[in-house]
Amino acid sequence: MCGIVGWVDFARDLSRERPTLRAMTDTMACRGPDAEGHWHDRHVLFGHRRLAVIDLEHGHQPMTAEIDGRTAAVVTFCGEIYNFRELRAELSAHGHRFRTRSDTEVVLRAYLQWGEDLAGHLNGMFALGVWDTRSEELLLVRDRMGIKPLYYYPTPAGVLFGSEPKAVLANPAVPRRVDADGLREILDMVKTPEAAVFTGMREVRPGQVVRVGRGGLTKRRYWSLTAREHTDDLPTTVATVRELLADTVDRQLVADVPLAVLLSGGLDSSAVTALAARGLAAQGRGRLRTFSVDFVGAAEGFLADAVRGASDAPYVREMSAHAGTDHTEVLLQADALAAPHVRDAVLAATDLPPAYWGDMWPSLYLLFADIRRACTVALSGEAADELFGGYLWFRNPAVRQAATFPWLTSGSARYFGGLALLDEGVKEKLDIPGYRADRYRDALAEVPVLAGEPAGERRMREITYLNLTRFVQTLLDRKDRMSMAVGLEVRVPYCDHRLVEYVFNVPWPMKSFDGREKSLLRAAAADLLPASVLERAKTPYPATQDAGYERALRARMAGLLADRHAPVLPLLDRERARRALSRPLGAVSRSYDRGSMELMLWLNQWLAAYDVTVDL
Template identity: 35%
Template sequence: MCGIIGIVRASDMPVPGRDVGLAMNDAIVHRGPDDGGIFRSDDALLGMRRLAIIDVAGGQQPVGSDDGRVQLVFNGEIYNYRTLRAELSALGHTFRSASDTEVILRAYLQWGEGAIARLEGMFGLAIWDGRHHRLVLARDRLGKKPLFLWQTPHYLAFASEMKSLLAIPGFSRRIDTSVFGAFFAFGYVPTPRSIFQDVVKLPPGHYAVFESGRLRYQKYWDLDFQPAFRGSESDAREELAAVLDKAVSDRLVADVPFGAFLSGGLDSSVVVALMARHLSQPVRTFSIGFREARYSELSDARRVAQHLGTDHHEQVVEPDATTLVEQLVWHLDEPFADSSALPTFLVSQLAARQVKMVLSGDGGDEAFAGYDRYLRFLALDRLGPLRSVLALGLDGVGRLLPGMRGFRLRRIAQRLRVPFPDSYLSGVALSRPEQIRQILADDAASTHPYTALHGLFAADDRRPVLDRIVDADIRSYLLDDILVKLDRMSMAASIEGRAPLLDHRVVEFAVRLPPSMRVRGGRGKHLLREVARRWLPSDILDKPKQGFAIPLSEWLRGPLGQMAADLFGSRAFRERGWLQPGNVDGLLQAHRAGTADHGETLWQVLCMELWARRFVDAARA
């Protein structure tokens, strides 16, 4: 696991010196505290920071071909590298190390761009082919590892984290205010765009080739919901058990101590149960909880740990939220408002005291339709024409009820009135469109905040509605929220996070199941839960779902509320011109008084303002 950087020239202007490469590397030293390296030629500058997981002694980067004309930097892990190495050895390739990095290089030398589709794992990589003056960039199928690109008339630059690009002389920090609506709707900036006008994210399942000053994109994988699974449920259980077991066993290859995050929920419990089947020593598991009982799953995690006999480590945290949020802003690169990044960071810090790699349960909710919002939307969708009647009734009752009860009923009524896909997106969104328009400055409020995701819902799509919303979530929420959170927070603690439930074969199998094998009896993850009964007791599997949440609304009526008041009342905030300060003040006052719950929206404003101070104001200073 590493962080990678690079610059390739597109004109007669020389490539920046090694000092720029070192500064770009220094910005992401947390991603690779074990080692670093720089390659520079007349045409290209490549660098990396390394977290040594496989071939600790021999896996240094950049790694070059025998003649030095092809150079590779790579972030991630390739789980089928031993199979590829054997195939390449049979073709006459000789290896100097035992690393998966060198396997990628020699696969490229053998198969060219076709090598990328042969890689199974998580990766962001760059290959400078000096023989043809060509740069090849690639990202894994589901987007577990990030890759940012900045193109100018003179250069193409790339980095695992956008903060590395800021170290390049002349980097443009022009803000793209048109993404503000999407950020306040969903809590992230959707791929391929970024908060900066001139920076894009390489889409997952793609590689890009930069040659003769031109950049072309090529898709090498796409998630296909066909062919649909046609076997019996018994057949499905056997096939799922096998594909899960392989996904976990593939991710147990490491030359350093490793463990697992354990929340006590279904997904992480399944991962730990399968790890235990393959390891001769107890699995090291890590859990955190908050003092507020309803935000803590420690008792559930403890029960799973006892059942599986893990070497369990837990901690009740009372974090200094005002300090932590500033740390998160630095590591997340862009405005990012999923508050569960905070507990993910804390559990990563806990694990980092003992291990350098962890397995997590991320991805199960998307692939196996586990989110409660899927169930709520399916229930609303079944109402058909009755939706408008119900909306009228709920709105009327909501106006009669005081406080939060009436507020929530009116929100449900609003959702019932809008057509698909906004009827689904309104259940995903953190803030309502009218509230977003209320706080955004006029130029940023002109576009409907859901527009950024409308392209995920083709009008002629005849698939079941469950498949349509799951597909959209995998291409948006999973990609730009869940995977960003896992990558940045684990890397912030200098540990590697692996997600077996996001093995592309697991995801492909899950989304091809009929909806009845994913959602049944008012619950999601039906088939996954049934398979898990082989390894876990019913009291663990049948408990209500609980997210990895923090007491956000309560904190914003406490210390975070005061921090927000200070920031929102500052001259910098009022003169920035992005938001309408008076309306933001009104939301904060209503929230602190307890007459409404604006916790998510206020958190978004807070994250954006702290980001602006760190990445915009600091640069100007």
């Protein structure tokens, strides 16, 4: 796992720009604390920061490949290729010779063998740039589900790219501006593919190849979800899900560094834990390490709400004992979530204001920092809800019929809508409802069609597609930024494209055959888990219930309102913010105001720290 950067300019000799390349590469130090590398030619600069996970002594990047004694191609690569051993054998049969045991060299040789079609051969999470010295072309490629980020900024004669916006912004040629559409993307949880908020910047879409040559820039999708008839019966479907998940977890155990699993005590992470524990034992690698997170005093003082019926802790402990893991419970102080140095670190990792679940970003950052002291790799249960239908909106008839993104309907908007404290004039100018409607229509137009599919089944396919191409992206982004901020690699078995392709096409009645959420996954993991965990209802990532956190938010908002130079003031409904602060303690946390207060605080901090100009 690493951070990558690059600059191509066909009109300039970039050899004099190596200080700028170093500045761009330095922004990726958190993603790759183990090594740094640079490569340059007349019209191209590549940078790399390495987090060593496989073949620790070798695999340094940027990596070159030679043909007849001359450099043919160069790669700067971020990610893990889980089928690299099979590909290495296949490429060896084609006559390729290898100098290392790394998956990076396999990627490079795969490019020499298959060109831009290499992406279709890779099983993994990846973002990469390849420079072909023979054709003088750059290839940017991102994994199918968008687990690893990749941004680029077209220039008149080339392109800049990097794992995160900060790498691109480190080049003085890139202005720090945000237009109306960029602000709309921040304020509304629509996650438009390729949108990158900063004006002129783009994000390589999941499953996309971007090629840059002297003739300009072209884009191509090498993978997308497709509609296929599902012919397996229920027992075969359950068995196939189990086989695919077990194979995926087994593949993702490969590492030359300490590895763990994030365990919440829910169905998703517990299934991964059980399979990983079995896999490590079969390989003779000892007991699996697991980690969970909670807040000091939360288990004793837990209060059930609409989405959290019980504390995670008892289920975590039972699952750890059941699987025989070496478990660590990370307990956070609620006041740490509001600590200035923590919030500064979160913002520096995201490059954007964390618009949703404001307290969860700092808590995830602190959890990952704790895990990183013991492990370099962790497996996660992310994306199972989107794939198997775990959220309430999959089963709510009113939400199914709503002509918008399911998570932005009235029942869910309190968690994902942050507009309550936005100035009314700004709201009118941005027309968020209109923008949301346009993005929703665009998304529906992409949904693959199966001939003769009943209307109800087609609607469930649409909802699943929206979750897998829009909603899950926000979760993957959060997990990537918070983990890589501390140099921790997080792997997501439920994003394996083979599993996603298969389950996407399973009819909804089969996905919900027992009338509950995630029926298929529960059936596939039935023999792996204790009964209490197997039957546990979906529970989201823990949020703090400590009143001290609300006090800290209130203090920060009061300070913002008192600062007449605060950059967010033109966007803020100050009178409504004052009314929110006058309400009794606890009222803000139970209302829409808390999410909007979080957003405005983050937005103000971002505008100031990144010196952003907003063009409205």
